[in-house]
Amino acid sequence: MGESQMPFLILLLVATIAGSLVFLLGSRYPTPVVGQAPAQAAGEKLGHEAARHPWLSRTLRGRLDPASATGLALTIALVVAIGGGLVLGLLAYLMRTNAQLVSIDKSVGQWQVDHGTHLSTQALQRVTDLASTYAVVIVILVVAVAEFVRIPNKWVPVFLISVVVGEIVLVTTIKQLLDRVRPSFNPAAATLGPSFPSGHSATAAALYAAVALVVARRRPPRTRALIAGAAAAVAVAVACSRVMLGVHWLSDVIAGLAFGWAWFAICAIAFGGRFLSFGAPLKTATDIAASEGRSGSAPAVQP
Incomplete structure (x- = not known):
């Protein structure tokens, strides 16, 4: 099996590394205070500090919207959104101006031609199908129904559909504007339209x-980290499969992943307050700051 499945084995290795890194990072995400949700705990601490410092209290009440996403989750989402946009823009510029990037794209593409076999191609096609239209529809339906039964919330299906539809529309628009030619390694690529960024990669990353994010609600910290790692591994695996099938350049799929995760982050910010607790820290903080400000002092410490 070894040599005949080399591209698929490389895909598994890269996807596993990516998933493991996300899992490790997720494992270090702050865990809840015993008996208290992390959003509530953070909000109470911020509220007490705001009551002690009038300038902070004024900032909370006058400059921030209690309904908006706040806290560490917002910071991470903003970093992902901005970082993804920068990566997409940088690659879009370099693919037309940098000969080294073009050379790397061609070298990686040629490697898959030299090592690909019928068996490995079949395996790669199964992976790439995880971001096909059929798979996307099935995943959204199954997750929406299962999560509605577990934790009913009408915004979950709206969120999932918005993430996917928005990503598809935007990626299609970018493809038409940049109009990058597909690789010539696979004859089928010529029928698939513009190449940059990779639509399958963006869909897998965002979806x-x-x-x-939806499935991890109210799960233990380690379980949330595992779910996040699995999601990243699937997205990276789909991206690798597109390169190894000869239908995308390496820079296409990197841009696709960056855009997909950036778009997901934007949607998570927009919908977070609907079915997550992003807005809770600030609401709690402003409520506490207001009540303690009216009383004129912080509450006494209970023995």
Whole structure:
């Protein structure tokens, strides 16, 4: 099996590394205070500090919207959104101006031609199908129904659909504007339209990240980290499969992943307050700051 499945084995290795890194990072995400949700705990601490410092209290009440996403989750989402946009823009510029990037794209593409076999191609096609239209519809339906039964919330299906539809529309628009030619390694690529960024990669990144966010609600910290790692592994695996099938350049799929995760982050910010607790820290903080400000002092410490 070894040599005949080399591209698929490389895909598994890269996807496993990516998933493991996300899992490790997720494992270090702050865990809840015993008996208290992390959002509530953070909000109470911020509220007490705001009551002690009038300038902070004024900032909370006058400059921030209690309904908006706040806290560490917002910071991470903003970093992902901005970082993804920068990566997409940088690659879009370099693919037309940098000969080294073009050379790397061609070298990686040629490697898969030299090592690909019928058996490995079949395996790669199964992976790439995880971001096909059929798979996307099935995943959204199954997750929406299962999560509605587990934790009913009408915004979950709206969130999932918005993530996928928005990503598809935007990626299609970018493809038409940049109009990059597909690789010539696979004759089928010529029938698939513009190449940059990879639509399958963007869909996998956005969809499975959104699914992970929904499914991870009210799960233990380690389980949430595992779910996030699995989502990242699937997205990276799909991206690798597109390169190894000869239908995308390496820079296409990197841009696709960056855009997909950036778009997911934007949607998570927009919908977070609907079915997550992003807005809780600030609401709790402003409520506490207001009540303690009216009383003129912080509450006495209970023995």
